[in-house]
Every structure is written in C-alpha cells, then in structure tokens.
Amino acid sequence: MLAHLPVLQVIVPLLAAPLCLFLTRSRLVWVFALAVSALAFLISCLLLQQVMSSGTIIYELGGWEAPWGIEYRIDPLNALLLLIITGISTIVLLAAHTSIQQEIPEERHTFFYILYLLSLAGMLGIVATGDAFNVFVFLEISSLSGYALIALGKDRRALWAAYQYLIMGTIGATFILIGIGLMYQMTGTLNMEDLSKRLPEVEHTRTVFTAYAFIIVGICLKLALFPLHLWLPNAYAYAPSIVTAFFAATATKVAIYLLIRFTFSVFGLTFSFTALPLQILFLTLGLLGIFAASTAAIYQKNVKHLFAYSSIAQIGYMIVGFSVSTTTGLMATLLHLFNHALMKSALFLALAAVVYRIGSVQLSQFHGLGRQMPFTMAAIVIGGLSLIGVPLTVGFVSKWYLIMAVIENGWWPVAVLILLGSLLAVVYVWRLVEAAYFKPPLPGRDTIKEAPLSLLIPVWILVIANIYFGIDTRLSVQVTQAASMSLFGVSP
Amino acid sequence: MIISLESMLQLSIILPLLAMLAIVSTGRNPNLRETVSISTSLVVIYFVFNLYLGIKQGENIQVDWWELLPGLQISFNIEPLGMIFALIASFLWLITTVYSIGYMRSHKEQNQTRFYACFAIAIGSVMGIAFSANLFTLFIFYEVLTLSTYPLVTHAGTEDAKRGGRIYLGILLGTSIVFFLLAIISTWFVAGSLDFKPGGVFDPNVNTTVAGVILVLFIFGIGKAAIMPFHRWLPAAMVAPTPVSALLHAVAVVKAGVFTVLKVCVFIFGLDLLAILPSTQFLLYLAGASVLLASLVAMRQDNLKARLAYSTVSQLGYVTIGALLATSAGVIGSSMHIGMHAFGKITLFFCAGAILVAAHKSKISEMQGLGRQMPITMAAFFLASLSIIGVPPAGGTWSKWYLLMGSMEAEQWILMAVLMISSLLNIAYLLPIPFRAFFPARGMPVTDTGIKEAPLPSLIALSITAVGCVILFVYPQPLYELARAILDAPGLAYGK
Numbered sequence: 001m002l003a004h005l006p007v008l009q010v011i012v013p014l015l016a017a018p019l020c021l022f023l024t025r026s027r028l029v030w031v032f033a034l035a036v037s038a039l040a041f042l043i044s045c046l047l048l049q050q051v052m053s054s055g056t057i058i059y060e061l062g063g064w065e066a067p068w069g070i071e072y073r074i075d076p077l078n079a080l081l082l083l084i085i086t087g088i089s090t091i092v093l094l095a096a097h098t099s100i101q102q103e104i105p106e107e108r109h110t111f112f113y114i115l116y117l118l119s120l121a122g123m124l125g126i127v128a129t130g131d132a133f134n135v136f137v138f139l140e141i142s143s144l145s146g147y148a149l150i151a152l153g154k155d156r157r158a159l160w161a162a163y164q165y166l167i168m169g170t171i172g173a174t175f176i177l178i179g180i181g182l183m184y185q186m187t188g189t190l191n192m193e194d195l196s197k198r199l200p201e202v203e204h205t206r207t208v209f210t211a212y213a214f215i216i217v218g219i220c221l222k223l224a225l226f227p228l229h230l231w232l233p234n235a236y237a238y239a240p241s242i243v244t245a246f247f248a249a250t251a252t253k254v255a256i257y258l259l260i261r262f263t264f265s266v267f268g269l270t271f272s273f274t275a276l277p278l279q280i281l282f283l284t285l286g287l288l289g290i291f292a293a294s295t296a297a298i299y300q301k302n303v304k305h306l307f308a309y310s311s312i313a314q315i316g317y318m319i320v321g322f323s324v325s326t327t328t329g330l331m332a333t334l335l336h337l338f339n340h341a342l343m344k345s346a347l348f349l350a351l352a353a354v355v356y357r358i359g360s361v362q363l364s365q366f367h368g369l370g371r372q373m374p375f376t377m378a379a380i381v382i383g384g385l386s387l388i389g390v391p392l393t394v395g396f397v398s399k400w401y402l403i404m405a406v407i408e409n410g411w412w413p414v415a416v417l418i419l420l421g422s423l424l425a426v427v428y429v430w431r432l433v434e435a436a437y438f439k440p441p442l443p444g445r446d447t448i449k450e451a452p453l454s455l456l457i458p459v460w461i462l463v464i465a466n467i468y469f470g471i472d473t474r475l476s477v478q479v480t481q482a483a484s485m486s487l488f489g490v491s492p
Numbered sequence: 493m494i495i496s497l498e499s500m501l502q503l504s505i506i507l508p509l510l511a512m513l514a515i516v517s518t519g520r521n522p523n524l525r526e527t528v529s530i531s532t533s534l535v536v537i538y539f540v541f542n543l544y545l546g547i548k549q550g551e552n553i554q555v556d557w558w559e560l561l562p563g564l565q566i567s568f569n570i571e572p573l574g575m576i577f578a579l580i581a582s583f584l585w586l587i588t589t590v591y592s593i594g595y596m597r598s599h600k601e602q603n604q605t606r607f608y609a610c611f612a613i614a615i616g617s618v619m620g621i622a623f624s625a626n627l628f629t630l631f632i633f634y635e636v637l638t639l640s641t642y643p644l645v646t647h648a649g650t651e652d653a654k655r656g657g658r659i660y661l662g663i664l665l666g667t668s669i670v671f672f673l674l675a676i677i678s679t680w681f682v683a684g685s686l687d688f689k690p691g692g693v694f695d696p697n698v699n700t701t702v703a704g705v706i707l708v709l710f711i712f713g714i715g716k717a718a719i720m721p722f723h724r725w726l727p728a729a730m731v732a733p734t735p736v737s738a739l740l741h742a743v744a745v746v747k748a749g750v751f752t753v754l755k756v757c758v759f760i761f762g763l764d765l766l767a768i769l770p771s772t773q774f775l776l777y778l779a780g781a782s783v784l785l786a787s788l789v790a791m792r793q794d795n796l797k798a799r800l801a802y803s804t805v806s807q808l809g810y811v812t813i814g815a816l817l818a819t820s821a822g823v824i825g826s827s828m829h830i831g832m833h834a835f836g837k838i839t840l841f842f843c844a845g846a847i848l849v850a851a852h853k854s855k856i857s858e859m860q861g862l863g864r865q866m867p868i869t870m871a872a873f874f875l876a877s878l879s880i881i882g883v884p885p886a887g888g889t890w891s892k893w894y895l896l897m898g899s900m901e902a903e904q905w906i907l908m909a910v911l912m913i914s915s916l917l918n919i920a921y922l923l924p925i926p927f928r929a930f931f932p933a934r935g936m937p938v939t940d941t942g943i944k945e946a947p948l949p950s951l952i953a954l955s956i957t958a959v960g961c962v963i964l965f966v967y968p969q970p971l972y973e974l975a976r977a978i979l980d981a982p983g984l985a986y987g988k
Contacts, residue, residue: 385639388665388669389669390635390639391631391632391635391636392632392636397560397561399673400561400677403673403674403677404677404680404681407677407678407681408681415674415677416670416674419669419670419673419674420670422669423665423666423669423670426661426662426665426666426669430658430661434654434658437649438646438649438653438654471558471560472558473560473561477561477562
C-alpha cells in the first residue's frame with residue numbers, strides 16, 4: 001500500500017469526484033469531499049516523510065518502465081507542493097459547507113464538490129507526475145474544472161471573469177502543449193528525467209529555443225506574472241469565496257512549480273539562464289509586478305480585488321527569488337510559496353466569513369466591522385501583518401530569505417526595492433484596518449453578528465498556522481532547503 | 493531564592509503578556525482589572541530588582557528560547573545597559589499605572605480595557621528589548637512594541653487620532669522595515685553574527701565604507717530614536733491620552749529607540765570601529781542638528797504636549813550623540829541620560845495631563861497663574877524642567893556633564909557648543925511655564941475659578957517622579973555604576 005502512495009495521491013480525489021453524484025444531500029457530499037481531501041492530506045504527509053528520510057520516490061504507473069510508461073516522481077519539491085495543496089484544500093473545505101449556503105444555490109452543491117475534487121486531483125496530478133504530456137492533461141483537468149468553479153459565483157460578472165480566464169488559460173495551456181510537442185519532436189521522449197538527458201544534445205537548435213519560449217510564456221500566463229495577470233483579479237473577485245480561498249493559495253503555486261521544474265530540471269539552469277536573458281527579464285518583471293500590483297491594490301474598492309492584486313505582487317516576490325537562481329534564492333521562492341499559501345488562504349477565508357454575514361466585500365461596507373466581527377477582523381489584521389512581513393509571522397521568514405538571497409548576489413538596490421514594496425503592503429492593509437476600526441458602523445447594520453464557528457475555526461487554524469510557521473520554521477526551512485538543493489543537484 | 497534568575501528574566505517578559513489576558517478577561521470589573529495591572533507591575537519590579545542584584549554579584553544570566561531561523565536564536569542576556577533600561581521601564585510602568593487610574597477615570601475615557609491590555613503588551617516587549625541577547629531578538633520585540641502601541645496612540649478613535657496613528661505607524665514601521673531590517677540582514681551577511689558582543693561583531697579589518705553605510709542604515713532605521721528627519725511620528729503620537737504619551741513617548745518607545753542605538757554602537761560596531769567609520773561624523777552632525785532644530789521648534793509650540801514632544805526629540809538627540817561620540821564618557825553620559833530624561837520627561841507629561849484633567853487646559857498661554865490652584869503640580873513641573881535642562885538639584889546634571897566630557901574627549905567642539913546652546917534653549921522653553929504659573933504677568937486677572945489639583949492617584953504619581961529627579965541628583969551612584977560597567981565588563985556580566 002505504502003508503495004502506491006504517489007498514485008493514490010492523485011487517484012483518490014479523481015475517483016472520488018464522480019462518486020459524489022451518488023450522494024444527494026449537500027451535507028453528505030461535503031463530509032465525503034472533506035474526508036477525501038483529508039485522506040489526500042494524510043497521503044501527502046506520508047510522502048513528505050518518506051522523501052525526507054529516504055530520498056526521491058519513483059513510481060512506474062502500471063508497471064511500465066519509463067520512458068515508455070508514465071512515471072510519477074516525488075522529490076522534496078513535489079512533496080512540498082502536494083502538502084501545501086492538500087493541506088489548504090482540506091482546511092478550506094472545512095468552511096465550505098457554511099459558506100456556499102449563501103453563495104451557491106442548493107441544487108448546485110454536489111456539482112460544486114465534484115468540480116472542487118476534480119480541480120484538486122488535477123493540481124495534484126500536475127505536481128506528482130514526471131511526464132511532460134501528463135502535466136498538460138492534468139493542467140486541463142484542473143483548469144476546466146476551475147473555470148466552471150469560478151463561473152459558479154453569485155455575481156453575474158463571474159461568468160465574464162470565468163470566460164476571460166478560460167481564454168487566457170487556454171492560450172497558456174496551448175502554448176505549453178506546443179512546447180511539449182516541439183520537445184517531443186526533437187527528442188522523442190516525454191519523460192522529464194529523460195528529456196533532461198536528451199535535450200543537451202540538441203539544445204543549440206532553434207526548435208528547442210522555440211519550445212522553451214512557448215513553455216515559459218504559457219506557464220507565465222498561468223501563474224499571472226505581470227503583465228500577463230489580467231485574468232486574475234476578476235476571477236478571484238467574482239468566484240465563490242471558497243473557490244477564491246482555494247485557488248489563491250494553490251493555483252498559481254502550481255504554475256510556479258512548473259516554471260521551476262521546466263527551468264531547472266528539464267532544460268537545466270545553464271540553458272535556461274544563458275541562452276536567453278531570462279534572469280534580467282524575470283527580475284525586472286518580478287519587481288515591476290511587485291510595484292505595479294501593490295500600487296493597484298491600494299486603489300481597489302473591492303477587498304477581494306485588493307487581495308487579488310496583492311497576490312500578483314506576491315508572485316512578483318517569488319519570481320525575484322527565482323531570478324536570483326541560487327540555492328538561497330530558490331529557497332526564498334519556495335518558502336514564500338508555502339507562506340503565501342497560508343496568508344492568502346487565511347485572508348480569503350476570512351473574507352468568506354465577511355461575505356457570509358454582510359454579503360459584500362466593498363471596502364465601504366467594512367465600516368465598523370472591527371467591533372461587530374472582532375474575530376474575523378482580527379484574523380484579517382494578522383493575515384495582513386503576515387503579508388507585510390512582520391516578525392513572528394510567516395511573511396517575515398520568506399522576506400528574510402529573499403533579502404539574504406539578493407544580498408548574496410550583491411544586488412543591493414533590489415534588496416531596497418523589495419523592502420519598499422512591503423511598505424506598499426502596509427498601506428493597503430491599513431486602509432482595511434482603518435475602515436474596520438475607525439469608522440462607525442453603517443446605519444441599519446447594528447445587528448451584524450460574528451461569523452459562525454464553522455467559518456471561524458478554519459480561518460483561525462490558518463491564522464495560527466501563519467504564526468506557528470513564523471516561529472517554528474524547522475519544517476518549512478528544512479523541506480525548502482532540501483528541495484532547492486536537490487534542484488541544484490547538491491546533496492543536502 | 494525559590495525562582496532562579498533565569499526564570500525571573502523570562503517571567504519579566506512573559507508576565508506582562510499574561511497580564512494582558514487577565515486584563516481582558518477582568519474587563520468588566522475595573523477595580524479588579526487595575527489590581528491585575530498594579531500587582532503584575534509590582535511583581536515585575538521585584539524580578540527586575542532581583543536580577544539587578546544578581547548581575548551586581550557578577551552572575552551571567554543567559555536564556556535561550558529557540559532557533560527561529562538557522563543560526564538566529566531568540567535569546568536573552570542581561571548586561572548593565574539593558575538593566576538600566578529594564579529598571580527604569582518597570583518602575584515607571586507601576587507609577588504610570590497609578591497615574592492612569594486617576595487620569596482615565598476622571599477623564600471618563602472609553603475602551604479602558606483595551607488601553608490597559610495594550611499597555612501590558614508594550615511593557616512586555618520593552619522588557620524583551622532590554623534583555624535581548626542579539627539584534628534579531630531585539631528587532632522582533634521592537635516591532636511588537638510598535639504594533640502594540642498603535643491602538644494606544646489612536647485610542648480616541650477620532651479622525652485626528654487616525655491621522656496621528658498613520659504617521660506613527662508609517663514612520664516607525666516604514667523605517668524599521670526598509671532601513672533597520674536591511675541593516676540587520678547586512679550585518680548578518682557581513683559579520684556572520686547578530687549577537688551583542690563587547691567590542692562589536694565586525695571584523696576589525698572590515699571594509700569601512702560598507703560598515704559606514706550599515707551604520708547609517710541603523711541610525712535611520714531605528715525610527716524610535718526620532719533623529720530628524722524621521723521624528724515626525726513623535727509629535728503626531730501626541731493625540732494619545734496623556735498617560736500613553738508619558739510612559740510610551742517619554743520612556744518606553746523613545747527609550748527603546750535610543751537604547752537600541754546605544755546597543756548597536758557599543759555591542760555591534762564597538763567603539764573602536766565606530767570612531768573610524770566615515771559616516772560617524774555625518775551622523776553626529778545630523779544628531780546635533782536634530783537637537784538644535786527640535787529645541788527651536790519646541791519654543792514655538794503653544795500646545796504643552798507638542799512642546800514636550802519636540803523637547804523629547806531634542807533630548808533623544810543627546811543620547812544618540814553620546815553613543816556616536818565613541819568615547820567612554822559619551823557612553824556613560826548617554827546611558828545615564830536614558831534614565832535621567834525618563835524621570836524628568838515623564839513628570840512633565842504627568843503634569844500636562846494633570847493640568848488637562850483638573851483645569852481642562854492644554855495651551856501654555858492659558859496656564860498663567862495656575863500655580864496658585866495647582867501648586868504641587870507646578871512645583872513638580874519646575875523640578876522636572878531643571879532635570880531636563882541639566883542643572884542642580886536635579887539628576888539631568890550628571891548625564892549632561894558626562895555628555896559634555898565625552899564631546900571634549902572626542903574633541904568635537906562644534907557638538908559641545910550644540911549641547912550647551914541647546915541647554916540654554918531648554919531653559920527658554922521650559923522654565924517660563926512654571927514661572928508664569930506662579931508669577932503671572934501683570935494685567936492677567938487671577939480669578940479663583942475653582943480649579944483644584946488633579947485626582948490623588950495622579951498627584952501621587954507625579955510627586956514620586958519629581959522627587960525621583962532630585963534623588964537621582966543626590967544619589968546617582970547605582971545608575972553611574974551600571975553605566976560605567978557597560979564598557980568595563982570584559983564579559984557581559986557586570987562586576988566581573
């Protein structure tokens with residue numbers, strides 16, 4: 001059984017999704033989906049433990065040897081991603097039952113859970129597989145269910161947002177497919193490990209350049225790298241709150257994973273960063289993203305929009321770490337990936353609680369909420385502090401490593417820019433704080449109560465995780481260190 | 493002794509934080525809530541005093557909590573400078589609590605529970621700062637202090653309070669994130685250690701340009717030391733209730749700032765390195781300018797609290813100068829000035845609050861003739877002013893004496909002149925207030941308006957601190973010995 005964990009990780013939610021159809025009652029489906037997600041989380045914990053103790057796990061699907069068969073490959077990087085995705089998915093699902101009562105009509109609840117599990121299975125598949133074409137297949141599974149999930153939003157603009165995302169996402173996926181096709185043409189293999197061995201022989205050809213360019217652009221569309229981020233704010237703002245909380249913490253992270261995997265493992269660092277001026281390109285785009293998106297966040301009137309732009313800025317930080325392309329830089333990216341998942345899921349889930357009570361996330365509607373929903377707002381404040389990077393929160397840990405990485409490379413001005421970027425975070429977080437704590441409640445709003453426990457508990461689990469992993473950094477630092485070392489081919 | 497010194501150290505940080513929980517849960521019963529505050533502060537004083545006796549006997553008290561990031565530990569250690577800060581802060585916390593009870597109740601302030609709770613966190617973090625064994629630990633508590641005092645500054649919840657809070661948080665958080673954190677990471681990168689070590693952590697052959705830049709980052713980054721141009725938060729924070737201004741903006745927050753400056757100068761750079769850095773001279777002049785300009789601005793303020801705020805900016809400059817002089821007399825003067833100024837300034841703020849509560853006056857021009865109605869308050873104001881100016885019979889004399897000696901030793905004649913001119917300015921903006929109160933200008937009708945002294949708890953508090961100013965003049969030895977020991981001690985332990 002233990003030997004089959006890598007495939008079970010993906011198969012369990014994938015098979016569970018259609019099974020939901022047999023359960024009719026909303027509550028029943030919820031319990032089932034939650035159990036499945038929890039099981040997936042357990043599997044990912046076991047996988048991580050195995051990887052950390054005994055190294056990379058290779059699993060041949062159906063017993064077919066790679067490169068002919070499909071191979072699942074779990075190294076510390078994969079295990080970390082699996083852990084993040086399943087962990088966040090489980091906690092978010094915990095809140096789902098209460099939250100979707102208000103946002104999704106009863107008859108669509110089953111449909112929602114099916115899509116959710118499919119999307120989960122897709123993301124897990126992308127991460128677990130060691131086969132480039134398989135990546136595309138799972139990408140489509142997670143994306144298609146993702147578009148449908150976003151379209152479930154109560155607001156009619158959700159349809160338009162989902163359509164936008166559909167177009168952009170499909171272009172991205174197509175680009176990735178073209179890239180994979182070109183690679184296959186040159187090397188005759190789809191297995192990533194095998195590709196990395198064969199590509200160097202043909203790396204000077206124009207076809208390989210083209211393949212790489214297609215793949216990078218396709219992935220960057222998916223990860224909403226500035227200026228390819230246009231689909232993201234609306235998709236996050238109009239999707240059901242639960243979906244936003246789940247996607248904000250996982251979807252872009254998976255894309256970052258692909259970027260790292262293709263750049264470091266498949267094409268190799270020397271090719272990726274010497275053949276093209278990618279380092280300076282990513283650095284510039286990352287920094288531009290931080291400043292442009294943070295500034296945009298300051299001017300948002302819709303709080304979901306605000307945090308969506310903040311997400312784009314945070315992706316900028318990860319890309320800066322990536323562009324440093326040293327072990328520390330990559331570690332900073334991965335740490336921030338882990339930490340940002342915790343921050344944004346906490347924040348968006350807290351927003352779900354706000355939506356549950358007042359039905360809106362306009363900043364002007366937040367007046368007086370500091371008193372009326374003290375626990376929810378406290379959660380938002382702590383999440384916001386984490387976003388700023390205050391010590392004892394996870395945000396500080398990732399910022400520390402990012403600055404270290406940048407300074408190690410001698411990029412002093414970049415270090416200053418990164419820190420200036422966090423000041424912008426102070427501004428947009430504080431707009432929210434001032435609205436909630438310094439304005440009197442709106443007229444006719446005297447009866448607003450604190451969110452129900454079924455929402456508060458998941459929110460606070462995530463908030464406490466924000467603090468816990470800011471204090472006890474052993475897990476995150478060890479795993480990300482192992483992951484980044486193994487990507488650089490250094491033994492830890 | 494039943495409790496070990498190590499546990500006392502930890503408890504003096506943790507107890508205020510626990511008290512916060514107790515305060516929140518007893519919020520419905522104000523008397524019980526205040527009992528919690530007072531008894532906690534008494535216990536903390538007891539612990540700090542025992543720790544003081546401990547290091548006097550040469551004990552080395554060190555506590556390691558856990559490793560937050562590889563190589564970066566949260567750990568605590570007591571050395572004389574931290575002891576000075578802890579003694580002053582814990583003692584004045586008690587006095588301020590007593591004072592606040594009178595002030596807050598007679599002023600019928602809202603949200604008193606939040607007020608006392610945040611107060612407790614702030615003191616806990618001050619203790620953490622005082623006892624930090626490395627820059628990393630210090631930084632964490634430094635930020636906690638900023639955040640926990642934000643609700644205190646914006647206590648009133650008005651538009652003014654919101655604006656003040658914005659400037660407060662913007663400058664303190666901004667400088668600490670952009671400059672201070674960068675300075676810390678750079679130090680970690682260049683020196684490989686963030687521990688406070690006698691003589692500093694930098695290699696003697698370190699590139700002086702790099703170290704000089706890092707020093708500038710530190711001085712700018714420690715916004716709580718309020719060196720111009722990063723001083724704006726201090727006057728902005730004056731929207732807070734007076735007890736907050738008194739403890740936090742005359743003692744805890746600003747002193748945390750200059751304390752950090754001193755720590756960095758003495759234990760991160762070391763005086764030898766500091767003296768040869770190219771940026772030290774520039775920073776000295778900047779601090780000197782800060783001293784003079786703030787004094788000049790203070791003269792033009794009619795609002796008493798604003799005048800005191802600018803006076804604080806100016807006095808903080810003294811401490812920074814003393815640290816940057818890189819002479820032993822300078823360090824002694826600086827560390828003594830932390831204590832002397834704390835007692836003087838807190839008394840002045842207490843008086844300002846007492847006048848506000850009893851006479852409802854905040855403008856200096858309206859305070860003429862107030863001495864008849866509020867003799868104790870005004871007498872205390874007079875004594876405390878003397879301490880700030882630095883003339884006998886008040887404690888400020890000694891610290892200014894050593895600061896002047898320090899500037900002579902370092903042959904900084906311009907700075908010496910700055911210090912002396914500023915003392916004259918202090919006279920000009922402080923003494924007229926009690927003087928006019930007792931001897932109003934001719935033509936000012938002094939009518940008996942029924943104004944009486946402030947509530948008893950407030951009166952007791954301000955008398956104690958005023959008497960404290962005098963005691964520190966007559967009996968400055970303990971403070972002086974601690975200040976001397978900062979540089980004498982070969983190890984961190986004092987007296988060894």
